[in-house]
Amino acid sequence: MALSAKSIKRDFPIFDRSSEGKPLIYLDSAATSQKPRAMIEALVKYYERSNANVHRSVHSLAEEATELYESARERIARFIGAADPTEIVFVRNATEALNLVAEAFARPRLGPGDEIVVAVLNHHSNLVPWQQVVARTGAKLRAIPLTSGLQLDMEAAALIIGPRTRVLAITQKSNVLGTIVDVAALAQMAHRYGAAVVVDAAQSVPHMPVDVGRLDADFVALSGHKMLGPMGIGVLWGRRALLEEMPPFLTGGEMVSEVQLESASWNSLPFKFEAGTPNVGGAIGLAAAVDYLCAIGMDAISAHERALSAATWEYLESMEGIQCFQPEGGSNGIVSFRLTNVHPHDVATVLDSEGVAVRAGHHCAQPLHRALGAPATVRASYYLYNEMEDVDRLVSALQSALKFFSHGGQPGRD
Numbered sequence: 001m002a003l004s005a006k007s008i009k010r011d012f013p014i015f016d017r018s019s020e021g022k023p024l025i026y027l028d029s030a031a032t033s034q035k036p037r038a039m040i041e042a043l044v045k046y047y048e049r050s051n052a053n054v055h056r057s058v059h060s061l062a063e064e065a066t067e068l069y070e071s072a073r074e075r076i077a078r079f080i081g082a083a084d085p086t087e088i089v090f091v092r093n094a095t096e097a098l099n100l101v102a103e104a105f106a107r108p109r110l111g112p113g114d115e116i117v118v119a120v121l122n123h124h125s126n127l128v129p130w131q132q133v134v135a136r137t138g139a140k141l142r143a144i145p146l147t148s149g150l151q152l153d154m155e156a157a158a159l160i161i162g163p164r165t166r167v168l169a170i171t172q173k174s175n176v177l178g179t180i181v182d183v184a185a186l187a188q189m190a191h192r193y194g195a196a197v198v199v200d201a202a203q204s205v206p207h208m209p210v211d212v213g214r215l216d217a218d219f220v221a222l223s224g225h226k227m228l229g230p231m232g233i234g235v236l237w238g239r240r241a242l243l244e245e246m247p248p249f250l251t252g253g254e255m256v257s258e259v260q261l262e263s264a265s266w267n268s269l270p271f272k273f274e275a276g277t278p279n280v281g282g283a284i285g286l287a288a289a290v291d292y293l294c295a296i297g298m299d300a301i302s303a304h305e306r307a308l309s310a311a312t313w314e315y316l317e318s319m320e321g322i323q324c325f326q327p328e329g330g331s332n333g334i335v336s337f338r339l340t341n342v343h344p345h346d347v348a349t350v351l352d353s354e355g356v357a358v359r360a361g362h363h364c365a366q367p368l369h370r371a372l373g374a375p376a377t378v379r380a381s382y383y384l385y386n387e388m389e390d391v392d393r394l395v396s397a398l399q400s401a402l403k404f405f406s407h408g409g410q411p412g413r414d
């Protein structure tokens, strides 16, 4: 069933405010999403009513906090199709989840002659940790390119993934193009050679149904703040057998079973990877966000966002002076473009003066921008609370920007 963005928007208190004296049009959800009242209330309720450290004290408040924290883990596991909640490790964000896998899984196993396969469209957080593994192990990095239609080149992938591949680190949905990668097909190629499949799902899980079982992945990383949850909470899902074999990433309290003066043994999963006091409120808030997303329906959310980006492309393609980076088959809620001869930051500044919040820059995807032949782009990214009127506001703000720049205007000076 189609969703009603107008009524959804009312669930997000931030839209009660204005920006530059105009109603706020927030088109930067790929950077971070706005937060529904239900999530904010769950967070506040936890701190007002149930705050205590988890898994430590026996008093009732601590037991209550522990129950809430573990119930959050179960709800998040269900949301991504993980059968076993102990495979859900709470981390700070997708970046930390990917570093955990690079350091604790890949680094001890790889050496010269091994290859890590990434993609040109990967976000830096799914690229730089692998560069570090390469620097420390002597393994080699190889990258799957894009087709001219801005899709992942599956034919090239079939040639690059081979007997030397030990890790395939792939991003399921590009934060710049909205391109969705066929992870299951890539996983099949990688598993044929016994390679591990690491999926950056930071942009997919918030916007479309994702089932880790169907992806056939070994590790999946996501960030709570991009899916209506609080900042500072993320998830690493990993196959139990692999997580069991891995050494810890961070060490200290809580992640140990027994400590002698000179040695220690590790706690069971997932606690082996949750050193120190966790972000209990963050996990509870993220579970509330997941409940909110489930009530709307992930299919409805992805269809809604696709409709918004398709409508935006229709407008942009009819306008003069705009270079569009539209992947074949649509862009799944993300629209990246450039105005000829105008720096994307200047465009974003002019749009901001109209109350329209977009992002400009390389969006932590410099290799992708090099492949596009553009050092930076303007990106509008939609979510469930954006309405068709938001598309109209973006387009009319862009028309003003085009007029402004065609008369030689510079933001902040006119």
Ligand SMILES: Cc1ncc(COP(=O)(O)O)c(C=O)c1O
Binding pocket: 030, 031, 093, 094, 095, 096, 123, 125, 126, 171, 173, 174, 175, 200, 202, 203, 223, 364
């Ligand atoms: C595709 C993708 N992966 C990973 C990340 C990193 O997320 P975080 O900064 O929350 O760790 C982002 C953030 O923009 C992203 O878009």
